[in-house]
Amino acid sequence: MRRLLWPVVVLVLLLALNVFFSPGFFSIQVRDGHLYGSLIDILRFGAPLILVSLGMTLVIATGGIDLSVGSVVAISGALACLQISQGASLFTAVALALGLSLVLGAWNGFLVAGIGIQPIIATLILMVAGRGLAQLITDGQIITVNSPAYKVIGGGYWLTVPFGILIVLAVLAVTAFLTRRLALGMLIESVGGNAEASRLAGIRARGIIIMVYAFAALCAGVAGLMISSNVSSADGNNAGLWIELDAILAVVIGGTALSGGRFSLGGTVLGALIIQTLTTTIYSIGVPPETTLLFKALVVTAVCLIQSPSFRAKALRRRGRAAVPGPASEEKVRVSL
Amino acid sequence: MDVPVPVLTMRGIGKQFPGVKALDGVDLRLLPGEVHALMGENGAGKSTLIKVLTGVHPADAGTIELAGAPVAFGSPLEAQQAGISTVYQEVNLCTNLSVAENILLGREPRRWGRIDWKRMRARAGELLSRLELSLDVSAPLSTYSLAIQQMVAIARAIDVDARVLILDEPTSSLDADEVLQLFRVMRRLKEEGIAILFVSHFLDQVYEISDRMTILRNGRLVGEFMTERLPQVELVAKMIGQELAALERLHGEAKVFDRPLIEARGLGRAGAIEPFSLTVHEGEVVGLAGLLGSGRTEIARLLFGADHAGTGEITVSGSPASLRTPRAAMTHKIAFCSENRKEDGLIPDLTVRENIILALQATRGWTRPVPREQQDELVGRYIKALKISPPNPEHLVRNLSGGNQQKVVLARWLILEPRLLILDEPTRGIDVGAKTEIQRLVAELSDGGVAVLFISAELEEVLRLSHKVEVLRDRRLVAELPNDEALTSDVLMETIASGGRAE
Numbered sequence: 001m002r003r004l005l006w007p008v009v010v011l012v013l014l015l016a017l018n019v020f021f022s023p024g025f026f027s028i029q030v031r032d033g034h035l036y037g038s039l040i041d042i043l044r045f046g047a048p049l050i051l052v053s054l055g056m057t058l059v060i061a062t063g064g065i066d067l068s069v070g071s072v073v074a075i076s077g078a079l080a081c082l083q084i085s086q087g088a089s090l091f092t093a094v095a096l097a098l099g100l101s102l103v104l105g106a107w108n109g110f111l112v113a114g115i116g117i118q119p120i121i122a123t124l125i126l127m128v129a130g131r132g133l134a135q136l137i138t139d140g141q142i143i144t145v146n147s148p149a150y151k152v153i154g155g156g157y158w159l160t161v162p163f164g165i166l167i168v169l170a171v172l173a174v175t176a177f178l179t180r181r182l183a184l185g186m187l188i189e190s191v192g193g194n195a196e197a198s199r200l201a202g203i204r205a206r207g208i209i210i211m212v213y214a215f216a217a218l219c220a221g222v223a224g225l226m227i228s229s230n231v232s233s234a235d236g237n238n239a240g241l242w243i244e245l246d247a248i249l250a251v252v253i254g255g256t257a258l259s260g261g262r263f264s265l266g267g268t269v270l271g272a273l274i275i276q277t278l279t280t281t282i283y284s285i286g287v288p289p290e291t292t293l294l295f296k297a298l299v300v301t302a303v304c305l306i307q308s309p310s311f312r313a314k315a316l317r318r319r320g321r322a323a324v325p326g327p328a329s330e331e332k333v334r335v336s337l
Numbered sequence: 338m339d340v341p342v343p344v345l346t347m348r349g350i351g352k353q354f355p356g357v358k359a360l361d362g363v364d365l366r367l368l369p370g371e372v373h374a375l376m377g378e379n380g381a382g383k384s385t386l387i388k389v390l391t392g393v394h395p396a397d398a399g400t401i402e403l404a405g406a407p408v409a410f411g412s413p414l415e416a417q418q419a420g421i422s423t424v425y426q427e428v429n430l431c432t433n434l435s436v437a438e439n440i441l442l443g444r445e446p447r448r449w450g451r452i453d454w455k456r457m458r459a460r461a462g463e464l465l466s467r468l469e470l471s472l473d474v475s476a477p478l479s480t481y482s483l484a485i486q487q488m489v490a491i492a493r494a495i496d497v498d499a500r501v502l503i504l505d506e507p508t509s510s511l512d513a514d515e516v517l518q519l520f521r522v523m524r525r526l527k528e529e530g531i532a533i534l535f536v537s538h539f540l541d542q543v544y545e546i547s548d549r550m551t552i553l554r555n556g557r558l559v560g561e562f563m564t565e566r567l568p569q570v571e572l573v574a575k576m577i578g579q580e581l582a583a584l585e586r587l588h589g590e591a592k593v594f595d596r597p598l599i600e601a602r603g604l605g606r607a608g609a610i611e612p613f614s615l616t617v618h619e620g621e622v623v624g625l626a627g628l629l630g631s632g633r634t635e636i637a638r639l640l641f642g643a644d645h646a647g648t649g650e651i652t653v654s655g656s657p658a659s660l661r662t663p664r665a666a667m668t669h670k671i672a673f674c675s676e677n678r679k680e681d682g683l684i685p686d687l688t689v690r691e692n693i694i695l696a697l698q699a700t701r702g703w704t705r706p707v708p709r710e711q712q713d714e715l716v717g718r719y720i721k722a723l724k725i726s727p728p729n730p731e732h733l734v735r736n737l738s739g740g741n742q743q744k745v746v747l748a749r750w751l752i753l754e755p756r757l758l759i760l761d762e763p764t765r766g767i768d769v770g771a772k773t774e775i776q777r778l779v780a781e782l783s784d785g786g787v788a789v790l791f792i793s794a795e796l797e798e799v800l801r802l803s804h805k806v807e808v809l810r811d812r813r814l815v816a817e818l819p820n821d822e823a824l825t826s827d828v829l830m831e832t833i834a835s836g837g838r839a840e
Binding site: 181182183184186187189190193194196197198199200201202203204208261262 | 641643663664667673675680681682683684685686687691695696698699700701702703704705706707749
């Protein structure tokens with residue numbers, strides 16, 4: 001659990017910073033039978049990011065990366081809204097959107113594991129083409145829907161708790177079950193840790209990789225439903241824009257190395273919460289929102305540099321040999337945030 | 338005949354890596370106009386010596402003199418500028434650039450700061466004509482064969498007024514004609530007075546091209562010899578190290594093997610191993626003997642499905658089997674502990690427990706996890722049986738010593754209860770205690786009816802354990818010898834050296 005220490009510290013610091021600017025930050029109230037408060041908002045608005053990051057965690061653990069999740073978010077939302085606006089039932093709309101997401105994810109996995117294209121290129125194809133697909137579905141327009149049932153997914157409540165948070169908890173539980181109670185997690189870590197050794201141990205890496213990309217796209221599909229439901233409209237251009245960047249960042253902050261291998265679902269959730277809190281913080285302390293992207297980019301840069309062993313060696317050499325690699329690098333993350 | 342002055346002299350070279358003495362008091366001298374072979378088994382220190390010479394690693398002890406003046410190179414570039422050029426086994430060129438660009442990369446003739454293409458092509462053509470080659474120097478390198486690419490690498494190496502040319506296993510990926518072409522070039526350079534240091538695992542080639550050789554073993558100098566005065570069998574003995582201690586064979590009484598488990602007929606793979614036939618019976622330990630690169634590992638990989646066979650067929654227990662993937666081999670209860678446990682065996686980030694149950698879990702698929710109690714029971718049993726230390730199943734396997742890592746890989750396969758266990762150098766680089774434990778285990782498995790294919794560079798070990806020994810040389814299976822009283826390490830060495838001709 002030691003490796004979750006620094007993400008926890010960062011999150012606590014960010015939250016504390018908020019209390020400093022708005023003293024009522026930690027208060028949670030029940031209004032009209034619904035939970036209200038800044039912390040609840042962070043969870044509620046962070047829900048899509050947490051979902052996408054969970055899928056991304058497994059992809060990164062196999063040594064891959066998925067740039068197309070943002071496009072899948074847009075496609076899923078667009079298809080669901082289109083169906084509902086054409087009078088389809090909620091169930092049909094959701095099933096079609098998630099089904100298409102799974103197919104798109106399996107396509108990514110096929111490109112990576114079946115054909116052997118580098119993950120970053122394979123998913124770049126769908127990242128670019130997917131936006132076009134989403135616009136094709138919406139016919140270039142923003143589709144607005146008026147369906148109270150659909151609105152529940154992203155904006156509703158159940159037993160006073162925002163529905164999105166419940167979805168996240170359910171997906172997290174399923175993911176944890178598949179990876180930690182069943183053997184999927186170990187096989188993923190094995191493939192990501194040493195692909196050739198895994199092959200010689202008889203692991204069918206191809207199936208696992210396709211499954212992992214399909215799962216990442218499914219998570220993105222659910223996130224897409226949430227986002228479009230929350231605003232009751234589908235925007236093929238802007239829904240889920242740059243969410244892949246946030247998700248990768250969340251995974252990395254959560255302690256899963258981009259090189260693959262060991263992954264931490266708890267760390268990823270923390271990482272996603274840190275990013276959502278960072279966004280909230282920037283709003284609440286009055287920094288213009290245009291700079292949030294810049295901030296995040298800086299953090300990604302710092303994290304990637306710290307991940308690089310050669311950079312670490314150089315930085316350490318400059319500081320002298322006394323510095324210990326672990327704490328020194330994590331200190332840097334905090335500074336950049 | 339008076340002895341010419343050496344162009345390069347290395348004396349008393351020592352090099353220490355953490356935990357390993359890679360070189361200890363090694364001397365090497367190169368005479369102008371000779372091909373000097375550097376011989377030794379894997380891990381003998383050949384590549385370390387080359388790296389010390391070319392400035393990749395600094396030497397801890399000893400002196401290097403080039404043309405009588407002491408030198409110490411800080412980088413391969415400095416060594417090259419002083420006239421020591423190296424061509425590595427893997428061609429280090431950019432196949433997407435043209436031949437001329439490759440030859441003169443970083444030293445392009447310039448005019449007004451711009452590359453003078455005309456002069457560049459002319460210069461490249463000149464260098465190639467020194468090697469009696471005429472190529473279209475503006476064509477991309479990728480349009481030429483590997484052998485030509487090797488020549489281009491050599492042309493690049495001799496551009497800088499090379500006095501010493503180091504060829505590190507230049508022939509390992511060349512076919513016979515290409516080797517002849519390379520040797521023609523080497524002889525021509527030799528006539529020009531360049532000293533060539535030649536590293537190769539192919540004994541025939543060494544005898545064909547080299548004038549003199551230096552032999553290393555375990556980081557120490559065995560000696561310098563004139564090639565023509567050193568018979569091949571003595572060379573092999575010097576490389577392997579002859580321990581004439583009485584051989585204790587672990588298998589006392591002669592057993593009769595009449596139930597063939599695996600039969601390979603005409604199995605082969607182009608560029609890896611020439612077609613061979615091999616039968617392994619139940620309970621039989623078959624040793625594979627031969628020098629490094631002779632095709633030992635290639636046979637193992639074909640039998641496990643790690644590589645695809647180009648020709649031939651395999652039958653398992655009498656029925657034809659297709660071993661196209663490791664998984665297919667595993668369904669026939671074939672297990673393979675690879676030679677390279679770091680790259681092909683362990684998952685360093687996983688724990689001892691996870692590494693041990695990995696293959697078992699792979700056969701069950703991800704939906705049926707091995708129950709935790711069963712995992713703990715199996716892992717506990719093998720940690721105890723193989724004396725894995727520290728005996729903590731949750732320890733990360735990367736933190737274990739080499740011998741214990743090897744035992745973890747062994748345990749992974751033993752819990753599958755294989756019928757054929759292929760062990761590729763299972764005792765290399767591990768301490769004596771672990772070594773005898775693994776040897777004893779092999780004997781026990783064999784008594785229990787498990788067939789074992791045992792690969793080791795140590796002939797003593799092969800003789801101790803095997804019921805029969807397959808001898809390999811230059812990627813050919815040259816002989817099958819029953820392990821009886823008549824078979825000694827001398828006979829084995831003789832067979833390796835002669836290529837089975839002296840049967």
